[in-house]
Amino acid sequence: xxxxxxxxxxxxxxxxxxxxxxxxxxxxxxxxxxxxxxxxxxxxxxxxxxxxxxxxxxxxxxxxxxxxxxxxxxxxxxxxxxxxxxxxxxxxxxxxxxxxxxxxxxxxxxxxxxxxxxxxxxxxxxxxxxxxxxxxxxxxxxxxxxxxxxxxxxxxxxxxxxxxx
Amino acid sequence: xxxxxxxxxxxxxxxxxxxxxxxxxxxxxxxxxxxxxxxxxxxxxxxxxxxxxxxxxxxxxxxxxxxxxxxxxxxxxxxxxxxxxxxxxxxxxxxxxxxxxxxxxxxxxxxxxxxxxxxxxxxxxxxxxxxxxxxxxxxxxxxxxxxxxxxxxxxxxxxxxxxxxxxxxxxxxxxxxxxxxxxxxxxxxxxxxxxxxxxxxxxxxxxxxxxxxxxxxxxxxxxxxxxxxxxxxxxxxxxxxxxxxxxxxxxxxxxxxxxxxxxxxxxxxxxxxxxxxxxxxxxxxxxxxxxxxxxxxxxxxxxxxxxxxxxxxxxxxxxxxxxxxxxxxxxxxxxxxxxxxxxxxxxxxxxxxxxxxxxxxxxxxxxxxxxxxxxxxxxxxxxxxxxxxxxxxxxxxxxxxxxxxxxxxxxxxxxxxxxxxxxxxxxxxx
Numbered sequence: 001x002x003x004x005x006x007x008x009x010x011x012x013x014x015x016x017x018x019x020x021x022x023x024x025x026x027x028x029x030x031x032x033x034x035x036x037x038x039x040x041x042x043x044x045x046x047x048x049x050x051x052x053x054x055x056x057x058x059x060x061x062x063x064x065x066x067x068x069x070x071x072x073x074x075x076x077x078x079x080x081x082x083x084x085x086x087x088x089x090x091x092x093x094x095x096x097x098x099x100x101x102x103x104x105x106x107x108x109x110x111x112x113x114x115x116x117x118x119x120x121x122x123x124x125x126x127x128x129x130x131x132x133x134x135x136x137x138x139x140x141x142x143x144x145x146x147x148x149x150x151x152x153x154x155x156x157x158x159x160x161x162x163x164x165x
Numbered sequence: 166x167x168x169x170x171x172x173x174x175x176x177x178x179x180x181x182x183x184x185x186x187x188x189x190x191x192x193x194x195x196x197x198x199x200x201x202x203x204x205x206x207x208x209x210x211x212x213x214x215x216x217x218x219x220x221x222x223x224x225x226x227x228x229x230x231x232x233x234x235x236x237x238x239x240x241x242x243x244x245x246x247x248x249x250x251x252x253x254x255x256x257x258x259x260x261x262x263x264x265x266x267x268x269x270x271x272x273x274x275x276x277x278x279x280x281x282x283x284x285x286x287x288x289x290x291x292x293x294x295x296x297x298x299x300x301x302x303x304x305x306x307x308x309x310x311x312x313x314x315x316x317x318x319x320x321x322x323x324x325x326x327x328x329x330x331x332x333x334x335x336x337x338x339x340x341x342x343x344x345x346x347x348x349x350x351x352x353x354x355x356x357x358x359x360x361x362x363x364x365x366x367x368x369x370x371x372x373x374x375x376x377x378x379x380x381x382x383x384x385x386x387x388x389x390x391x392x393x394x395x396x397x398x399x400x401x402x403x404x405x406x407x408x409x410x411x412x413x414x415x416x417x418x419x420x421x422x423x424x425x426x427x428x429x430x431x432x433x434x435x436x437x438x439x440x441x442x443x444x445x446x447x448x449x450x451x452x453x454x455x456x457x458x459x460x461x462x463x464x465x466x467x468x469x470x471x472x473x474x475x476x477x478x479x480x481x482x483x484x485x486x487x488x489x490x491x492x493x494x495x496x497x498x499x500x501x502x503x504x505x506x507x508x509x510x511x512x513x514x515x516x517x518x519x520x521x522x523x524x525x526x527x528x529x530x531x532x533x534x535x536x537x538x539x540x541x542x543x544x545x546x547x548x549x550x551x552x553x554x555x556x557x558x559x560x561x562x563x564x565x566x567x568x569x570x571x572x573x574x575x576x577x578x579x580x581x582x583x584x585x586x587x588x589x590x591x592x593x594x595x
Contacts, residue, residue: 078519159515
């Protein structure tokens with residue numbers, strides 16, 4: 001890929017993040033992983049105002065994320081349709097084939113069997129807000145996610161989740 | 166066989182198959198009784214001293230609807246006070262944690278200052294300043310009379326901070342007794358430090374959460390526990406030991422973390438270190454009446470504390486704890502191990518919360534009462550429900566009601582039907 005302008009770069013990464021987010025929302029986790037590099041690293045962090053410490057709640061490399069996804073059917077989860085609303089705030093090109101991206105995240109759940117399905121089913125609620133701190137790498141003309149820190153502002157996540165934001 | 170709803174819900178249970186009446190989880194008036202007879206009259210584990218590591222560090226919490234401050238004095242002693250200004254009842258400290266030396270808009274450093282009218286107190290709870298005291302109160306009110314309400318507070322058993330709402334409470338040791346004996350070598354040989362805290366408000370009664378921590382029969386719900394423990398040697402050798410005051414311990418087994426497919430695919434059983442004196446991948450547990458659990462598993466400790474908010478709403482706080490001496494590398498691994506199972510995105514904890522939420526929904530307010538079984542007798546081994554029965558013996562003693570018959574209905578029915586049987590069963594003459 002030839003040297004992209006700043007606007008072109010932003011557009012390319014917005015498109016990559018959008019496609020990656022659609023994969024997650026539609027539970028096409030395999031497709032999501034296809035859009036990551038072999039050295040991909042994922043973590044969920046939050047700052048606790050209670051203990052005044054930054055916490056890491058989930059951390060895996062690519063193999064770990066793959067295992068996590070493959071084992072989902074063996075765990076009980078509260079079923080909900082996820083919708084991740086991601087807005088790209090800042091794109092910083094590091095090298096010709098590497099960029100850092102900061103996005104805001106609001107993850108919504110539309111309940112399937114959370115609480116009483118008869119009463120609650122179909123209602124939507126905010127699961128968490130936070131930010132994605134990403135590093136993307138250009139590999140063979142495709143932007144792939146190399147590193148993601150999901151920094152959550154929300155620290156009360158109800159029952160928690162086996163699915164990741 | 167066809168049952169009426171009421172008959173169906175009450176068909177199980179009796180002298181040979183112990184149960185509790187589900188209305189103990191759903192009766193709002195009984196819940197208030199519990200707050201008054203149990204939560205206001207018991208030592209409660211509320212924090213860890215590492216959350217108040219420095220002089221003038223503070224934490225805020227609540228017990229039985231009472232807002233509470235924990236503060237470490239300049240003498241390093243941790244004290245507890247009601248978080249209420251004696252002047253007009255405003256909350257004194259609003260942040261979950263902090264240090265009194267941090268500047269704030271209304272106060273001098275090192276003081277607890279009420280933002281409303283700027284009354285000031287030191288970390289011993291002594292009133293230091295009442296603005297324009299003499300002009301307004303003349304000689305009718307002195308600072309010395311306006312101290313904060315101090316609560317009983319002790320630090321112990323691994324640096325945990327305990328509070329009793331009664332300022333003249335019996336000693337903590339009387340409440341805990343020997344229950345910490347099995348965990349003491351692992352938790353008390355060197356200082357501990359909290360590395361994780363998160364909380365969840367769940368729609369269920371607080372006792373149901375403690376019950377989940379007091380029986381392992383529900384391991385059927387956890388794929389992780391089934392493959393790493395239940396299907397492994399030693400699982401059914403684990404034993405409950407009951408202590409006075411309704412505390413219960415569970416003996417250890419060696420967990421086979423490598424049996425979980427995720428571990429095989431990724432970190433391949435990296436839990437090669439533990440806590441002082443604990444066998445590698447050992448797992449011990451202590452349930453403390455009325456709602457705390459200390460779960461020491463492999464390389465990390467999880468501590469649960471519950472705050473009952475309403476009869477069907479419970480705040481649960483989860484803490485993860487390591488050793489203060491941990492290197493950065495060791496700490497990172499403890500955090501990873503802890504959160505793989507117990508974090509908000511962990512393998513087990515969302516399942517546990519799902520389970521008790523479903524109980525809260527199945528036994529909701531207004532539904533017909535249910536006989537909730539506690540009838541597994543397996544020589545106090547891991548699927549025995551002795552922990553539940555032990556808990557409700559103490560609960561019944563403190564509340565003054567039989568958990569199986571909280572309104573005396575069954576006893577009255579027996580009395581009316583068979584006075585001789587009542588006399589035989591209970592010693593009560595009709």
